[in-house]
Amino acid sequence: xxxxxxxxxxxxxxxxxxxxxxxxxxxxxxxxxxxxxxxxxxxxxxxxxxxxxxxxxxxxxxxxxxxxxxxxxxxxxxxxxxxxxxxxxxxxxxxxxxxxxxxxxxxxxxxxxxxxxxxxxxxxxxxxxxxxxxxxxxxxxxxxxxxxxxxxxxxxxxxxxxxxxxxxxxxxxxxxxxxxxxxxxxxxxxxxxxxxxxxxxxxxxxxxxxxxxxxxxxxxxxxxxxxxxxxxxxxxxxxxxxxxxxxxxxxxxxxxxxxxxxxxxxxxxxxxxxxxxxxxxxxxxxxxxxxxxxxxxxxxxxxxxxxxxxxxxxxxxxxxxxxxxxxxxxxxxxxxxxxxxxxxxxxxxxxxxxxxxxxxxxxxxxxxxxxxxxxxxxxxxxxxxx
Amino acid sequence: xxxxxxxxxxxxxxxxxxxxxxxxxxxxxxxxxxxxxxxxxxxxxxxxxxxxxxxxxxxxxxxxxxxxxxxxxxxxxxxxxxxxxxxxxxxxxxxxxxxxxxxxxxxxxxxxxxxxxxxxxxxxxxxxxxxxxxxxxxxxxxxxxxxxxxxxxxxxxxxxxxxxxxxxxxxxxxxxxxxxxxxxxxxxxxxxxxxxxxxxxxxxxxxxxxxxxxxxxxxxxxxxxxxxxxxxxxxxxxxxxxxxxxxxxxxxxxxxxxxxxxxxxxxxxxxxxxxxxxxxxxxxxxxxxxxxxxxxxxxxxxxxxxxxxxxxxxxxxxxxxxxxxxxxxxxxxxxxxxxxxxxxxxxxxxxxxxxxxxxxx
Numbered sequence: 001x002x003x004x005x006x007x008x009x010x011x012x013x014x015x016x017x018x019x020x021x022x023x024x025x026x027x028x029x030x031x032x033x034x035x036x037x038x039x040x041x042x043x044x045x046x047x048x049x050x051x052x053x054x055x056x057x058x059x060x061x062x063x064x065x066x067x068x069x070x071x072x073x074x075x076x077x078x079x080x081x082x083x084x085x086x087x088x089x090x091x092x093x094x095x096x097x098x099x100x101x102x103x104x105x106x107x108x109x110x111x112x113x114x115x116x117x118x119x120x121x122x123x124x125x126x127x128x129x130x131x132x133x134x135x136x137x138x139x140x141x142x143x144x145x146x147x148x149x150x151x152x153x154x155x156x157x158x159x160x161x162x163x164x165x166x167x168x169x170x171x172x173x174x175x176x177x178x179x180x181x182x183x184x185x186x187x188x189x190x191x192x193x194x195x196x197x198x199x200x201x202x203x204x205x206x207x208x209x210x211x212x213x214x215x216x217x218x219x220x221x222x223x224x225x226x227x228x229x230x231x232x233x234x235x236x237x238x239x240x241x242x243x244x245x246x247x248x249x250x251x252x253x254x255x256x257x258x259x260x261x262x263x264x265x266x267x268x269x270x271x272x273x274x275x276x277x278x279x280x281x282x283x284x285x286x287x288x289x290x291x292x293x294x295x296x297x298x299x300x301x302x303x304x305x306x307x308x309x310x311x312x313x314x315x316x317x318x319x320x321x322x323x324x325x326x327x328x329x330x331x332x333x334x335x336x337x338x339x340x341x342x343x344x345x346x347x348x349x350x351x352x353x354x355x356x357x358x359x360x361x362x363x364x365x366x367x368x369x370x371x372x373x374x375x376x377x378x379x380x381x382x383x384x385x386x
Numbered sequence: 387x388x389x390x391x392x393x394x395x396x397x398x399x400x401x402x403x404x405x406x407x408x409x410x411x412x413x414x415x416x417x418x419x420x421x422x423x424x425x426x427x428x429x430x431x432x433x434x435x436x437x438x439x440x441x442x443x444x445x446x447x448x449x450x451x452x453x454x455x456x457x458x459x460x461x462x463x464x465x466x467x468x469x470x471x472x473x474x475x476x477x478x479x480x481x482x483x484x485x486x487x488x489x490x491x492x493x494x495x496x497x498x499x500x501x502x503x504x505x506x507x508x509x510x511x512x513x514x515x516x517x518x519x520x521x522x523x524x525x526x527x528x529x530x531x532x533x534x535x536x537x538x539x540x541x542x543x544x545x546x547x548x549x550x551x552x553x554x555x556x557x558x559x560x561x562x563x564x565x566x567x568x569x570x571x572x573x574x575x576x577x578x579x580x581x582x583x584x585x586x587x588x589x590x591x592x593x594x595x596x597x598x599x600x601x602x603x604x605x606x607x608x609x610x611x612x613x614x615x616x617x618x619x620x621x622x623x624x625x626x627x628x629x630x631x632x633x634x635x636x637x638x639x640x641x642x643x644x645x646x647x648x649x650x651x652x653x654x655x656x657x658x659x660x661x662x663x664x665x666x667x668x669x670x671x672x673x674x675x676x677x678x679x680x681x682x683x684x685x686x687x688x689x690x691x692x693x694x695x696x697x698x699x700x701x702x703x704x705x706x707x708x709x710x711x712x713x714x715x716x717x718x719x720x721x722x723x724x725x726x727x728x729x730x731x732x733x734x735x736x737x738x739x740x741x742x743x744x745x746x747x
Contacts, residue, residue, distance in 0.1 A: 068669055068670075070666075103666050110674075300472070
């Protein structure tokens with residue numbers, strides 16, 4: 001009896017409702033360019049939003065100062081985002097959680113406590129990404145906006161999804177074009193232009209066309225098609241992969257070294273897989289592919305992105321990829337397991353792997369040196385092969 | 387699918403789940419007629435051996451576990467029990483490294499050996515019974531009656547063990563008696579001026595090398611020590627709810643559960659948190675406890691251990707903590723003795739103010 005009451009209390013806690021819906025000013029933690037689609041979604045539901053400033057050294061400092069020593073890097077940045085957003089006038093914080101994976105499930109609980117002890121007044125709205133995800137997500141967005149117009153929901157979600165896909169496409173093309181471009185900086189310029197356009201697009205009809213337009217525009221950039229470019233898979237922990245500040249913009253560094261990066265985790269793909277009901281999702285998901293390829297090394301998923309890391313490495317080795325760069329935040333539990341397994345995979349499948357651990361103290365120079373050495377190794381190996 | 391093993395012998399590393407579940411393992415395997423080979427007690431050599439195999443970011447308990455597996459292999463035992471305890475309740479998961487223990491061991495040790503790797507995952511409906519059925523399957527035992535009997539005898543040894551530890555008998559003594567089928571009850575409870583509760587995983591706390599004998603050291607300083615073994619499962623679960631938290635980690639009962647129990651019933655003068663460096667769940671649980679301790683004014687010290695921890699520094703910190711608790715208690719007593727209690731209500735008030743509490747059970 002007591003237990004069920006507690007569970008209900010917990011459910012209530014997840015949806016803070018101290019503030020009436022019309023007064024809500026909503027903010028959420030930043031991760032890469034997630035702010036663009038989410039902003040579109042919330043604005044079309046009629047909400048007011050505050051976007052915290054992009055992750056920077058200042059944000060990191062705020063996060064480190066207010067969180068415990070042993071926690072992982074993503075939490076520190078999340079907390080800093082909350083604090084900065086609250087300072088800018090937000091009063092409702094949104095965050096998803098996936099219990100049963102790793103420390104991520106505890107982030108919101110911790111953040112709520114820390115922010116309360118710092119004297120902030122706010123509502124936190126949390127939605128599970130575990131079971132009945134679409135229902136939970138819709139409920140959370142209804143809770144913060146109290147919007148009942150189905151057209152708004154259609155518009156919001158369709159805008160949001162299309163923007164996600166547009167950004168993903170732009171990123172993929174950027175990774176492809178950057179090492180091959182003839183005039184340095186063209187691809188970057190094009191990418192930034194389309195990010196801006198994507199942000200400003202406000203109609204579903206235009207948003208749906210974005211993807212095609214981006215592909216066409218990238219085609220116009222003059223590239224050296226015959227250049228031999230080594231391909232590197234970027235794998236590892238979700239947050240550090242998607243957040244360019246945290247990974248010190250590793251994609252750009254690699255691109256400028258003349259390496260094509262293929263990042264395996266794309267936010268749009270992940271979201272589609274998580275939110276779409278399984279009947280409509282026909283493709284082989286990333287997780288399924290990983291489980292299939294990793295079966296010689298791992299027999300069970302252990303939370304986080306560990307099995308994806310291993311599965312992608314094997315997949316890469318079987319599909320002629322030249323190297324793997326594995327990045328993870330310091331003391332990330334699933335990725336430590338992955339780090340333990342990777343040397344054997346690397347040896348058995350004959351693929352070079354570089355594991356990089358990031359924390360707030362990572363110096364850029366040492367980091368770049370290691371990447372450069374690794375890229376040299378890959379290039380020499382590729383030359384010997386051909 | 388599961389190969390039948392010709393010789394019925396199983397090696398259990400003296401690390402991780404050994405410290406909480408060995409009585410059960412003993413009962414179960416002996417009932418099936420399987421001989422148990424234990425690895426040696428943790429030594430610096432075993433830790434160093436383990437460090438050779440795993441990457442340096444891995445936490446100390448996993449390094450120790452790897453060292454014990456290597457020790458078993460060196461002893462000539464090539465069937466090793468490495469369970470993967472994923473979750474002990476719906477959405478109550480373990481730490482990734484414990485969940486992936488078989489995956490780590492399989493990939494870091496390049497020797498020829500067989501691993502018995504059953505999975506317990508209540509989130510995915512793999513129950514406790516399935517776990518043991520799977521284990522017995524590796525030895526070619528599929529008769530359900532035999533397995534049920536073995537589980538029963540496992541519970542018997544385990545319950546004896548728990549009954550003894552709850553009455554206040556130390557870990558090693560209780561374990562020895564439980565295995566020999568004896569039940570010893572402690573009759574006299576020694577009263578000591580101070581008492582502390584230690585929150586820490588069994589595999590850190592009861593391993594004499596890792597914890598550097600913290601329990602004995604504290605007892606030498608005239609401090610009574612309470613651990614997770616003194617708190618029943620139900621009490622721990624209730625206490626977590628009592629301080630308004632929700633159980634998230636599978637082994638949270640040992641830490642938050644224990645600390646919360648003693649925080650709520652005001653039985654101790656301080657709490658010691660003992661955790662391995664880089665432990666993910668601990669960093670959150672200790673912080674959570676710190677928050678609650680701050681609210682109630684309970685002293686808490688967080689001791690971190692890794693393979694390099696020097697004993698001298700460790701003892702100094704413990705001594706300082708004990709001194710501080712002593713001074714706090716003396717101050718309170720002095721204040722109280724200035725106005726001697728007259729009515730029963732005042733006596734109750736003093737008791738609530740933690741002056742007369744402590745060691746007496």
